Amino acid sequence: MTNDDLSQIMETSDEWISSRTGIRRRHIVRDENTSDLASNVAQQLLKKASLAAEDLDFIIVATVSPDGNMPSTASLVQAKIGASKAFAFDLTAACSGFVYALSVADKLIASGAYHNGIVIGAEVLSKIVDWSDRSTSVLFGDGAGGVLLQASSDTPLILAESLKSDGNRGMSLTSNLTHANSPFSKSESEDDLFLKMDGRAIFDFAVRDVPKNILESLEKAELSPDDIDYLLLHQANSRILDKMARKIKTERHKFLQNMQEYGNTSAASIPILLSEAVDAGTFKLDGSQKLVLTGFGGGLTWGTLVVKI
């Protein structure tokens, strides 16, 4: 759906959206749910790796827009692809979900207990967005991406990481807020199910906390920004990437960007970027490249993984 398509159903314009966010199009499901998108990613990964679903030890789906709480979206994926041996769970860390889930998966495998796992970021944000709110509904899109991890004796995947949360600022970006409503409860609060965002507060948080997090992670890895081939940041707003490049003093072209095509897909944004760079041959997957993966958003959560691929 292009910005012009949206201007047919709400008071907005291509000029406003693209100049303020860098977003030109986003993908909106007709009738698929999050587990459908995630299962499609899992099947592509298994095919690319020539692995059978039965070989999988675990499936993690990072999402803020699950099919439902129970069963988890990861469980539905397990059923859809026939991963009979895998344990499966969802992970909720909003736009940092993929980075958190990749860190967790890395530890599951590094422990020696598990060998093959799939980590997917998948969202159908079009079902939690308030379509009567033009300030947020134009920003978000649907999508999914993922990676398949295998135990190997080579160098570790993650060279350094720094995962953060700040619940004190959590009410700046919310969805699906529910309250006590039993015959015995006194709560008068109304449930607040739609996505709500204090855009200014979130923008300022990203500009202030994310560069520090990236630089701290690079220091832990004993690397400088110049040692990094590409930075894959959560695709929320192109002006954020401009500011990050200046703050980290590294070339803007190293910050991969595709929000013009997908909008903000929360936990799916980094794996979609990753997948497109692999398909384009930008990433050779020969262990010669160093990447920064950084998510930031609801929770508030933020986090960086410095990885060698």
Ligand SMILES: O=C(O)C1CCN(c2ccc(-c3cc(CO)ccc3Cl)cn2)CC1
């Ligand atoms: O310029 C304007 O008037 C508006 C100002 C507000 N904007 C924003 C604000 C915040 C975000 C955002 C969202 C998330 C959640 O994934 C994470 C990180 C960020 Cl930085 C995206 N856009 C759009 C343009």
